[in-house]
Amino acid sequence: MREFDYRRADDVSGAVALLGADPDARYLGGGTNLVDLMKTGVERPARIVDVRALPLDRIEPAGDGGLRIGATVTNSDLAAHPGVRDRYPALTQAVLAGASGQLRNMATVGGNLLQRTRCGYFTDVTKPCNKRAPGSGCPAVEGEHRNHAVLGASEHCVAVHPSDMGVALTAFDAVVSYETADGPGELPLADFYLPVGDTPHRETALPPGALITGVTLPPAPVAARSRYRKVRERASYAFAIGSVAGALDVSGGVVRDVRLALGAVASRPWRARAAERVLTGAPATAEYFAAAADAELAAARPLPDNGHKVTLMRNLVVSVLSELAEEAAR
Ligand SMILES: Cc1cc2nc3c(=O)[nH]c(=O)nc-3n(C[C@H](O)[C@H](O)[C@H](O)COP(=O)(O)OP(=O)(O)OC[C@H]3O[C@@H](n4cnc5c(N)ncnc54)[C@H](O)[C@@H]3O)c2cc1C
Ligand code: SF4
CATH class of the missing domain: 3.30.390.50 (CO dehydrogenase flavoprotein, C-terminal domain)
Structure with missing residues (x-):
């Protein structure tokens, strides 16, 4: 693993400042995806900014019956929250269908949305992969693709997004909030992930250096x-x-x-x-x-x-x- 600089942020603006505009820096949530990818050399950040101490670990009422979920709320806490279980039961079921109890205790909402694909070519640095190494090709199209995409893919990448939580959040029109050095912003989850096209390495519409601060679920009686x-x-x-x-x-x-x-x-x-x-x-x-x-x-x-x-x-x-x-x- 490449040597890296580790920093722990105490507040949101401090986290954004610590990451700066460095394309080689990464936020660390629960680390359940990032650290695995660092061990295999898929991710080689020079700096890690740990966001787990940020005051973003609460689930609070929003609007007329909606919920605002902090980015560092763990998957376990999200699934167990009474407001989620009662008003958005599919979200609790989706989270509980993912990973294991231990992983859910570590994994955060922000990290879950930004977890990377499980395509075997992406996670094997000896193989070409347009997502990991732009322009190198997509061996999955003619290779192993039993679990790959059937909708919205392109010849440049046919990988799927692995999140369960994200599926329920998408059904319920969730909105992602983020913070950058230029101030806060919001993205409906429907616009959060970019179409694959010929740039599969560009996955989200988040501005560079953006810290996800939370996700808002609008009220939805249905x-x-x-x-x-x-x-x-x-x-x-x-x-x-x-x-x-x-x-x-x-x-x-x-x-x-x-x-x-x-x-x-x-x-x-x-x-x-x-x-x-x-x-x-x-x-x-x-x-x-x-x-x-x-x-x-x-x-x-x-x-x-x-x-x-x-x-x-x-x-x-x-x-x-x-x-x-x-x-x-x-
Ligand atoms: C064995 C195994 C089985 C799994 N099974 C499932 C499954 O069935 N379903 C499922 O949905 N998931 C599954 N997962 C994935 C797991 O849910 C994710 O690893 C986890 O949700 C990622 O959250 P994290 O906080 O650990 O993210 P991290 O690993 O810390 O980060 C992931 C990415 O998000 C970025 N990031 C983290 N927080 C923020 C933030 N606040 N703002 C901006 N960027 C941020 C990081 O820089 C990194 O790029 C599994 C994982 C493992 C290891
Ligand atoms: S499907 Fe996407 S992630 Fe998998 S090898 Fe092709 S470009 Fe890489």
């Missing part, structure tokens, strides 16, 4: 009836092959409001807006749920070895929405 379902190779301690965060408000058998986001299918958590449009005002039946999934997945461009993901996602959408509709009818 989220109270929500669910996260994740398919993975093992029952625990495994990343998603596909996942769905869904929320449904049904009245008189008709969909009044719906939120749907898909995980492990694209370089970002994927908001299923085409599916939402099909469903709003439609009968809450399996037939319409399938039509909605088809509308979203019409844009899928699977690779030779990951076509199964399209079928998987269709089935997941139908099962999650059917369960929510049944619950609403009780």
